[in-house]
Amino acid sequence: MISFFGINPLIPGAKLIKTGQIVYPTNTTFALNSTRMELVPGIKLAVQTLLAEKYNHPIEIHEVLVNETKPEFEGDYTVVLFSFSKTLKISPDQLGKALGEALMASKPSWFASFNVIKGFLNLVMADRVLLDFLETHYDQADWGMQADRHQRVMVEYSSPNTNKPLHLGHLRNNFLGWTVAALYKACGYDIVKTCIANDRGIHICKSMVAWQLFAGGATPESTGIKGDHFVGDFYVLFGTELKKQVEEALALGVPKEKAEKEAPLMKAAQQMLVDWEAGDPQVLELWKMMNGWVYAGFDVTYKRIGSDFDKIYYESQTYLLGKDLVEMGLKNKVFFQKGDGSVWIDLKDDGLDEKIVQRSDGTAVYMTQDIGLAVEKYDEYHPQRSIYVVADEQNYHFKVLKLICEKLQLPTASGIYHLSYGLVELPTGRMKTREGTVVDADDIIDEMTGIAAKHTEELGKVDDFTAEERKELYDTIGLGALKFFLLRVDPKKRMVFNPEESIEFHGFTGPFIQYTHARIKSILRREPPGSYAEEMITGLLPLEKELVIAMEKYGAIVQQSCTEMNPSLIANYAFSIAQIFNSFYAEHSVSRAETEIKKQLRLRICVMTAHILKSSMGLLGIKVPERM
RNA sequence: GGACCGGUAGCUCAGUUGGAUAGAGCAGCUGCCUUCUAAGCAGCAGGCCAUUGGUUCGAAUCCAAUCCGGUUCACCA
Numbered sequence: 001m002i003s004f005f006g007i008n009p010l011i012p013g014a015k016l017i018k019t020g021q022i023v024y025p026t027n028t029t030f031a032l033n034s035t036r037m038e039l040v041p042g043i044k045l046a047v048q049t050l051l052a053e054k055y056n057h058p059i060e061i062h063e064v065l066v067n068e069t070k071p072e073f074e075g076d077y078t079v080v081l082f083s084f085s086k087t088l089k090i091s092p093d094q095l096g097k098a099l100g101e102a103l104m105a106s107k108p109s110w111f112a113s114f115n116v117i118k119g120f121l122n123l124v125m126a127d128r129v130l131l132d133f134l135e136t137h138y139d140q141a142d143w144g145m146q147a148d149r150h151q152r153v154m155v156e157y158s159s160p161n162t163n164k165p166l167h168l169g170h171l172r173n174n175f176l177g178w179t180v181a182a183l184y185k186a187c188g189y190d191i192v193k194t195c196i197a198n199d200r201g202i203h204i205c206k207s208m209v210a211w212q213l214f215a216g217g218a219t220p221e222s223t224g225i226k227g228d229h230f231v232g233d234f235y236v237l238f239g240t241e242l243k244k245q246v247e248e249a250l251a252l253g254v255p256k257e258k259a260e261k262e263a264p265l266m267k268a269a270q271q272m273l274v275d276w277e278a279g280d281p282q283v284l285e286l287w288k289m290m291n292g293w294v295y296a297g298f299d300v301t302y303k304r305i306g307s308d309f310d311k312i313y314y315e316s317q318t319y320l321l322g323k324d325l326v327e328m329g330l331k332n333k334v335f336f337q338k339g340d341g342s343v344w345i346d347l348k349d350d351g352l353d354e355k356i357v358q359r360s361d362g363t364a365v366y367m368t369q370d371i372g373l374a375v376e377k378y379d380e381y382h383p384q385r386s387i388y389v390v391a392d393e394q395n396y397h398f399k400v401l402k403l404i405c406e407k408l409q410l411p412t413a414s415g416i417y418h419l420s421y422g423l424v425e426l427p428t429g430r431m432k433t434r435e436g437t438v439v440d441a442d443d444i445i446d447e448m449t450g451i452a453a454k455h456t457e458e459l460g461k462v463d464d465f466t467a468e469e470r471k472e473l474y475d476t477i478g479l480g481a482l483k484f485f486l487l488r489v490d491p492k493k494r495m496v497f498n499p500e501e502s503i504e505f506h507g508f509t510g511p512f513i514q515y516t517h518a519r520i521k522s523i524l525r526r527e528p529p530g531s532y533a534e535e536m537i538t539g540l541l542p543l544e545k546e547l548v549i550a551m552e553k554y555g556a557i558v559q560q561s562c563t564e565m566n567p568s569l570i571a572n573y574a575f576s577i578a579q580i581f582n583s584f585y586a587e588h589s590v591s592r593a594e595t596e597i598k599k600q601l602r603l604r605i606c607v608m609t610a611h612i613l614k615s616s617m618g619l620l621g622i623k624v625p626e627r628m
Numbered sequence: 629g630g631a632c633c634g635g636u637a638g639c640u641c642a643g644u645u646g647g648a649u650a651g652a653g654c655a656g657c658u659g660c661c662u663u664c665u666a667a668g669c670a671g672c673a674g675g676c677c678a679u680u681g682g683u684u685c686g687a688a689u690c691c692a693a694u695c696c697g698g699u700u701c702a703c704c705a
Contacts, residue, residue, distance in 0.1 A: 069648095070649085072649075080648095082685070117648075119685085161705090201704090201705065202704085351631075352701080353701065358703085360703060365702095366704075369705095391699095392633070392698095392700095395632060395633080396701065397705095399632090422633080422634085422698090455667070456667090459666095477667090488641075489642095492633075493633090494633085494634070495641085498640085504640090504654065506667055507667095508641080509667085515667045515668075516668085526664070575652085583668095583669070585668080586668070591664045628667075
């Protein structure tokens with residue numbers, strides 16, 4: 001994935017070419033006076049400039065490959081020389097030596113030394129540039145965030161059905177959508193978070209019919225069951241009762257298909273859908289009442305997990321959209337009509353098939369509604385990009401949706417982006433409502449906070465906390481574990497959740513990072529950084545240096561994570577920062593540092609690490625506690 | 629059958645615009661709390677990167693074929 005629009009304001013003068021690669025003005029002289037220049041782009045620019053000036057060999061900046069130096073070699077960053085030495089017909093050794101010397105000469109405050117091994121130029125960063133960076137940014141809580149771009153991005157996520165409660169798969173969707181929005185915000189975009197409530201249709205009618213027939217007037221209030229679960233129970237009941245009816249019919253020798261189609265319950269649900277569409281007041285009243293129960297239940301869960309929306313669309317209000325677009329498409333010959341009156345689009349030239357956009361009875365299909373909604377979103381908010389966080393089962397649907405919008409030449413078309421993610425599966429395979437293998441969202445949250453509570457109490461580190469403080473901490477840790485678990489994996493990959501093993505609280509987890517933050521805060525509570533003479537610092541120890549270099553990359557990671565819409569990059573980054581910090585913590589004392597100057601340096605490192613952990617976890621919707 | 633996605637340690641995952649001897653966490657094994665929080669740290673062990681061929685200085689990464697798993701191709705949503 002590449003950056004699809006806009007400029008990266010971190011890099012002055014950068015512009016965008018078609019491929020989305022960042023291009024630097026080639027006539028810029030090599031000047032790295034500002035500590036704001038990021039290290040890796042700075043090195044690339046330096047190499048590019050030197051190749052052009054010394055070897056008359058102009059290249060694109062992205063042709064310079066800069067890696068982190070492997071731990072077994074001396075150095076921090078490594079320039080790979082093979083491609084240049086080949087075209088320049090100079091041995092890698094010779095070129096590396098010449099480049100290394102030129103880099104040192106052009107910016108002595110950046111590079112302390114270099115070595116060339118095989119085709120690799122290993123650069124040892126100078127302490128000076130890192131110390132300058134640290135001193136400038138250590139107390140900047142929003143470091144890594146970007147300035148406003150005045151461009152708008154819409155993110156649609158969550159999009160629940162109002163006939164059953166949320167499950168683990170919905171949580172992945174919610175966390176992903178919320179985080180992607182947060183990433184765009186961090187990169188300077190205006191964000192509109194939306195959700196479409198699938199609040200009508202045959203599935204909704206099923207739970208309504210079941211309630212009517214079997215509830216005997218029971219309500220969430222009368223039973224004490226959370227509204228979404230209450231309605232969901234009747235949806236399940238519909239299924240079991242329907243199965244009974246079908247089996248009875250089968251026993252009487254009715255063919256299977258007919259038995260399913262003509263079961264009284266199914267008939268009743270279909271009739272209810274017809275009545276709903278006709279606006280039958282009694283049906284509408286029942287529908288409103290039951291949806292109200294579900295929304296009340298959802299509100300509790302959404303609030304707990306921190307999902308929020310700027311605009312909620314309801315399918316009951318959008319399902320008729322798109323009909324005028326069908327007419328337009330017919331007029332423009334984008335669509336064609338078949339003999340029975342149904343309207344289609346031919347996508348064979350695009351490697352796809354024919355797709356229906358309007359039924360023969362004149363009603364809109366899902367696709368048409370979605371086109372209509374896309375137009376409505378665009379008219380209301382004019383987003384440059386409109387992201388749909390929807391599972392990868394619907395890849396084909398969104399491919400077709402975008403294609404049709406393009407063919408209709410709708411202004412919304414170019415912005416449509418399907419953020420496709422893999423399903424959460426159990427070791428036994430997909431979660432199935434009918435087989436009762438669904439991991440309920442509320443249950444798993446309770447389980448996680450419960451484990452957090454148990455663990456915390458065993459450790460006894462917060463015995464002086466009030467009941468409220470404890471509850472908040474358990475929520476922070478439990479939800480942190482859950483969110484991190486779901487976000488640390490590349491969104492597009494399927495993931496496996498094993499209920500037997502539950503979710504870890506050690507190692508590559510949310511609580512590990514939260515714990516690291518609490519540790520740092522414990523140091524800083526005793527003693528915040530004071531003033532000191534920066535120039536008195538003479539050297540960074542290996543772990544100090546490693547940590548500062550890692551922290552310097554934060555802004556680039558945020559940008560990349562946003563560009564690729566991949567929160568797992570942030571999760572991995574936060575973990576690596578916490579990992580390095582914990583090694584540093586075990587190796588070096590802050591409060592009893594060798595000298596006062598060292599202590600001040602380390603306190604600054606602590607402050608900055610805490611900021612970055614809080615900020616990066618914040619992008620994932622995860623809080624970090626002061627104590628745990 | 630067509631299209632798309634995936635296959636990396638026992639398990640869960642990083643690493644894929646081609647770069648040095650493929651990395652974490654969990655599980656297993658050794659050590660480390662009289663010193664800023666042991667939800668931690670240090671270490672050991674664990675791999676024909678699905679298979680085969682190709683491209684080249686160099687392939688987990690790119691290409692082709694094959695095998696395995698998944699999704700999708702409805703007048704369902």
